[in-house]
Amino acid sequence: MAQSTETTDWVSRFADEVIEESERRAPGKPVVVASGLSPSGPIHLGNLREVMTPHLVADEIRRRGHEVRHLISWDDYDRYRKVPNGVPGTDTSWAEHIGRPLTSVPAPKGSAYPNWAEHFKAAMVEALAELGVEFDGISQTEQYTSGAYREQILHAMRHRGDIDAILDQYRTKKAPAKKQGQKPVDEAELEAAEGSGAAAEDDGTGSAGYFPYKPYCGGCGKDLTTVTAYDDDTTELTYTCTECGFSETVLLSEFNRGKLVWKVDWPMRWAYEGVVFEPSGVDHSSPGSSFQVGGQIVGSIFGGKQPIGPMYAFVGISGMAKMSSSKGGVPTPGDALKIMEPQLLRWLYARRRPNQSFKIAFDQEIQRLYDEWDKLGAKVADGSALPADVAAHSRAVRTAAGELPATPRPMAYRTLASVADITAGAEDQTLRILSELDPAHPLASLDDVRPRLDKAEAWINTQVPADQRTVVREEADTKLIESLDDQGRASLRLLLDGLDTHWSLDGLTHLVYGVPKVQAGFSADAGPKELPAEIKVAQRTFFALLYHLLVGRDTGPRLPTLLLAVGQERVRKLLGA
Numbered sequence: 001m002a003q004s005t006e007t008t009d010w011v012s013r014f015a016d017e018v019i020e021e022s023e024r025r026a027p028g029k030p031v032v033v034a035s036g037l038s039p040s041g042p043i044h045l046g047n048l049r050e051v052m053t054p055h056l057v058a059d060e061i062r063r064r065g066h067e068v069r070h071l072i073s074w075d076d077y078d079r080y081r082k083v084p085n086g087v088p089g090t091d092t093s094w095a096e097h098i099g100r101p102l103t104s105v106p107a108p109k110g111s112a113y114p115n116w117a118e119h120f121k122a123a124m125v126e127a128l129a130e131l132g133v134e135f136d137g138i139s140q141t142e143q144y145t146s147g148a149y150r151e152q153i154l155h156a157m158r159h160r161g162d163i164d165a166i167l168d169q170y171r172t173k174k175a176p177a178k179k180q181g182q183k184p185v186d187e188a189e190l191e192a193a194e195g196s197g198a199a200a201e202d203d204g205t206g207s208a209g210y211f212p213y214k215p216y217c218g219g220c221g222k223d224l225t226t227v228t229a230y231d232d233d234t235t236e237l238t239y240t241c242t243e244c245g246f247s248e249t250v251l252l253s254e255f256n257r258g259k260l261v262w263k264v265d266w267p268m269r270w271a272y273e274g275v276v277f278e279p280s281g282v283d284h285s286s287p288g289s290s291f292q293v294g295g296q297i298v299g300s301i302f303g304g305k306q307p308i309g310p311m312y313a314f315v316g317i318s319g320m321a322k323m324s325s326s327k328g329g330v331p332t333p334g335d336a337l338k339i340m341e342p343q344l345l346r347w348l349y350a351r352r353r354p355n356q357s358f359k360i361a362f363d364q365e366i367q368r369l370y371d372e373w374d375k376l377g378a379k380v381a382d383g384s385a386l387p388a389d390v391a392a393h394s395r396a397v398r399t400a401a402g403e404l405p406a407t408p409r410p411m412a413y414r415t416l417a418s419v420a421d422i423t424a425g426a427e428d429q430t431l432r433i434l435s436e437l438d439p440a441h442p443l444a445s446l447d448d449v450r451p452r453l454d455k456a457e458a459w460i461n462t463q464v465p466a467d468q469r470t471v472v473r474e475e476a477d478t479k480l481i482e483s484l485d486d487q488g489r490a491s492l493r494l495l496l497d498g499l500d501t502h503w504s505l506d507g508l509t510h511l512v513y514g515v516p517k518v519q520a521g522f523s524a525d526a527g528p529k530e531l532p533a534e535i536k537v538a539q540r541t542f543f544a545l546l547y548h549l550l551v552g553r554d555t556g557p558r559l560p561t562l563l564l565a566v567g568q569e570r571v572r573k574l575l576g577a
Contacts, residue, residue: 009391010353015060017308018277025305026274030067033058033277034307035135036266038075039120040102041084044330045360046281046315048127052349053279053312055133062400070135071273076102076117077140077259079223099222099243103141117141127333131342132399145256152268152302154252156212156260158232159301163264164210166296167203170288204261215239215258219246223258264301267294271304278307279354282314312354319363319463336360339459341452342404344373347396351389362463370413377410407452411437415505416449416456418557421470422565425457433565437505470556472566473574477549481576484545491515491542496577499568508560516542549574 022031033054037043051072058070080102083094089108097105097116105116113119128135143149156163204212211227215237224243230236235253240246260268269275284291295306317330336345339362348369352358361369379385380393397404411434423429427446434449435442446453460469484492494515502511514524516538522531547556550571556562563571 009388011056011060014057018057022276030069031061031276032069032274034071034275036073036075038078039117042332043120043124044332045336048333049312049315053354054277056350056395057277059399071138072135073138073140074121075140077144078102080105099224104221123334127337130337132404144259147256153213156264160210160212163212163301170293203263212261212264213258214261217241217246218248220244263290263293266290267298268302270298270307271302275307279310279312281312310354313357316359318359318361318365339455341455343396350395351392367414409448410452411449413456415561416453417460418561419565420457420460436564439504470551473552476574476576491519492575496575505560508563512559
């Protein structure tokens with residue numbers, strides 16, 4: 001039964017539609033949703049939307065008690081199109097493999113995997129396991145080379161004239177003109193479009209006529225081949241390779257070294273697998289693109305139906321420029337999971353409709369995202385969150401199979417990052433500082449704040465430039481202390497006098513904000529409405545003084561956290577006590 005759209009999120013609404021459509025198409029059978037990934041290089045966070053969109057819908061359907069299959073087609077029989085930039089263990093010699101199937105290209109040097117496709121597939125499989133994504137993987141190399149699609153290939157060849165007529169409707173269509181004032185596509189979008197499948201491949205047109213099948217050459221192994229003759233009755237096919245000159249005649253009814261061109265291959269698989277839901281990226285959804293053309297081919301040629309297929313928008317990266325310069329590409333799910341818990345990453349995909357773009361933070365913005373996530377958790381716990389936010393939170397923290405492993409005591413990410421920054425990962429120091437945050441509830445073990453602590457530490461170590469790291473002074477800056485006026489010295493005395501009684505995160509927060517209030521003749525407890533605007537200026541001046549005395553800079557981690565991290569004895573020494 002359909003649920004009220006006022007109280008449900010986008011996932012529930014798609015689930016309603018998919019269950020209804022699946023019952024209409026194949027009553028009593030498992031619901032089939034699908035994703036397609038090409039392991040042509042690192043599978044990035046834009047590609048992850050291709051998986052997370054159907055995963056979230058499939059998981060909602062499972063929660064309702066229906067049997068569902070989430071297929072991930074690994075397009076590992078696609079041609080190797082180019083050598084990606086910045087892939088460790090590769091060089092220009094990999095260009096000689098362009099045109100071969102991805103599973104016939106050597107893996108980067110030092111890889112534990114047998115070929116290029118398996119190397120990049122493995123990292124994605126590992127990330128999906130951490131994200132709680134349940135799926136059935138299908139290797140298109142195995143499907144084609146085993147002859148699984150033989151009947152579909154022969155059928156497409158028999159109906160090549162009909163396919164050609166459908167494709168011909170779109171061949172002269174131009175891409176829509178860019179609107180005035182439209183922003184140019186950024187680097188991440190270009191990479192996302194390039195890595196999202198075979199949308200730009202040729203459609204099978206050649207000088208000898210139209211053939212929707214392309215053999216891989218028996219001489220050089222590449223797909224730079226042209227079919228020159230085909231006999232429907234005998235299935236005798238002749239092709240010539242434009243790369244090496246090799247030519248042969250084969251029986252297509254027995255030949256397994258080739259594949260349907262992309263715009264025929266995709267709709268063939270919709271019909272073969274009975275796919276009811278499969279999203280597609282912007283590059284597949286424009287006029288004349290593979291999704292639109294496939295919608296005609298699947299019905300008129302293969303007797304199937306086009307899936308419900310929302311278009312998904314690009315996923316951007318904040319802080320990506322720094323990462324691009326070192327890695328040569330946009331970050332992968334594995335990169336994101338090094339610095340954030342899977343719940344947060346799931347939430348970013350769950351809370352936005354597929355056609356809404358969003359950014360994943362690798363810079364300081366990750367701290368704000370974590371604050372937002374923690375506030376949502378508190379609202380869900382006390383019942384004050386909005387229904388759609390509750391749904392997105394639920395989809396982030398659990399699947400139909402149960403709760404994802406979580407940090408037992410999730411302290412603020414920005415606090416953990418600051419402590420990791422200051423201690424450089426020293427566990428005894430980290431435990432001391434984190435225990436002093438709330439002395440009434442000290443930590444028994446760092447395991448209580450893992451894996452969030454590990455993610456915050458990884459963020460500090462991999463995403464914060466060395467010149468932005470916090471280095472606590474070894475000795476007091478006596479020149480600065482001696483140059484202070486009476487008010488400056490009095491502010492330090494007030495702080496030092498209060499350390500013993502305020503040595504906790506909340507206590508030190510009250511203390512450092514309170515010193516300028518007390519100096520101006522107000523109570524340390526006075527609220528913003530009771531204070532003149534000058535107090536904020538005095539606070540900033542006081543904070544800058546403390547930062548200079550503790551870390552030699554104008555800014556740094558939040559002062560209460562910094563004071564705890566430095567330790568009371570060392571704070572007294574650096575502040576001239």
